[in-house]
Amino acid sequence: MDARLNPLGGIKANLAALDLKDEINRLRREKNAVILAHYYQEPALQDIADFVGDSLDLSRKAAETNADVIAFCGVKFMAEVAKILSPQKTVVLPDLKAGCSLEDSCPPEAFAKFRRAHPDHISLTYINCSAAVKAESDIIVTSSSAEKIINQLPADQKILFAPDKHLGAWLNRKTGRDMLLWDGTCIVHEKFSVVELLKLKAQYPAAPVLAHPECPAAILDLAHYIGATSGILNYALNSPEPVVIVATEPNIIHQMQLKAPHKTFIGAPGADGNCGCNMCPYMALNTMEKLYLALRDLSPVIEVPEDVRLRAKVSLDRMLEMAGAVTPVRVTGD
Ligand code: 13P
Ligand code: SF4
Numbered sequence: 166m167d168a169r170l171n172p173l174g175g176i177k178a179n180l181a182a183l184d185l186k187d188e189i190n191r192l193r194r195e196k197n198a199v200i201l202a203h204y205y206q207e208p209a210l211q212d213i214a215d216f217v218g219d220s221l222d223l224s225r226k227a228a229e230t231n232a233d234v235i236a237f238c239g240v241k242f243m244a245e246v247a248k249i250l251s252p253q254k255t256v257v258l259p260d261l262k263a264g265c266s267l268e269d270s271c272p273p274e275a276f277a278k279f280r281r282a283h284p285d286h287i288s289l290t291y292i293n294c295s296a297a298v299k300a301e302s303d304i305i306v307t308s309s310s311a312e313k314i315i316n317q318l319p320a321d322q323k324i325l326f327a328p329d330k331h332l333g334a335w336l337n338r339k340t341g342r343d344m345l346l347w348d349g350t351c352i353v354h355e356k357f358s359v360v361e362l363l364k365l366k367a368q369y370p371a372a373p374v375l376a377h378p379e380c381p382a383a384i385l386d387l388a389h390y391i392g393a394t395s396g397i398l399n400y401a402l403n404s405p406e407p408v409v410i411v412a413t414e415p416n417i418i419h420q421m422q423l424k425a426p427h428k429t430f431i432g433a434p435g436a437d438g439n440c441g442c443n444m445c446p447y448m449a450l451n452t453m454e455k456l457y458l459a460l461r462d463l464s465p466v467i468e469v470p471e472d473v474r475l476r477a478k479v480s481l482d483r484m485l486e487m488a489g490a491v492t493p494v495r496v497t498g499d
Contacts, residue, residue: 192460198234205414205448210238219395221307256467259455270349271328273297286323300476309393310488335378354379361434376412
């Protein structure tokens with residue numbers, strides 16, 4: 166097609182002529198940028214990042230970096246956390262439409278109403294929510310820090326937990342609490358099939374099943390280990406078993422294969438018997454091309470209104486303080 170009739174096609178053709186890795190490296194140096202990536206990003210983005218981690222690790226990195234620019238390869242709420250903790254920095258997200266079904270399930274007005282209806286409860290809120298919801302919350306948690314944080318609260322403390330009902334139910338079981346749960350879910354972790362997972366387990370009876378706590382209870386009941394992405398990675402690398410079944414977004418398998426190429430990592434299946442349906446469609450919006458453009462143009466930029474930022478920072482700072490030090494991923498070999 167004539168490039169004048171299809172301007173996007175023209176940009177794509179121009180980008181195709183570039184060595185994106187070289188260009189991103191050049192721009193990273195020129196702009197004093199740090200590239201942070203979540204484990205659910207496509208392998209090329211994980212490979213070019215300065216740091217790859219789970220939500221808590223990435224929040225910490227964003228808070229402590231000396232860079233002028235943070236290019237956040239993850240979803241919007243993660244980039245907002247970077248901006249809330251490092252307001253003096255320019256934070257760019259390769260695609261502003263990279264949202265999250267949990268964030269969508271919890272509009273700030275409805276959440277504020279939920280809080281008003283339960284004035285004797287504090288609100289513990291999963292980091293997968295908007296900055297406005299963080300601003301209405303008492304303490305933010307990630308899946309790697311939630312249990313530790315809950316255990317620091319008085320046993321009789323009444324708690325609201327939003328927005329992930331599966332993570333909330335799992336935390337209730339782990340901690341013996343009775344937190345009141347918001348009715349939100351992750352569309353990715355809800356797609357794993359119990360029937361297909363049972364078939365896979367029968368095929369590989371010795372393989373441990375590792376699951377993210379955003380999975381429904383029926384999947385978690387089949388898991389040998391339940392934890393955040395960093396914990397899943399740690400377990401997968403340190404398990405003596407040569408085959409491991411992974412019930413979370415399959416891009417994390419890239420890190421497993423890099424660090425333990427001699428092992429086999431199998432993504433837990435969806436109802437159609439393969440794991441393609443469990444790719445996060447929001448994370449998938451970020452690409453190397455869009456990262457290059459974001460660094461080149463310093464756009465799309467993440468902004469958080471200052472009054473919202475200041476209130477959201479209080480609940481995030483509480484998380485960072487209560488979460489304390491996190492065990493780094495270690496490979497002991499097998
Ligand atoms: P982690 O904190 O475990 O990395 O989880 C982030 C997430 O969005 C899971 O779906
Ligand atoms: Fe949100 Fe689920 Fe995607 Fe995580 S995997 S970013 S919870 S939609």
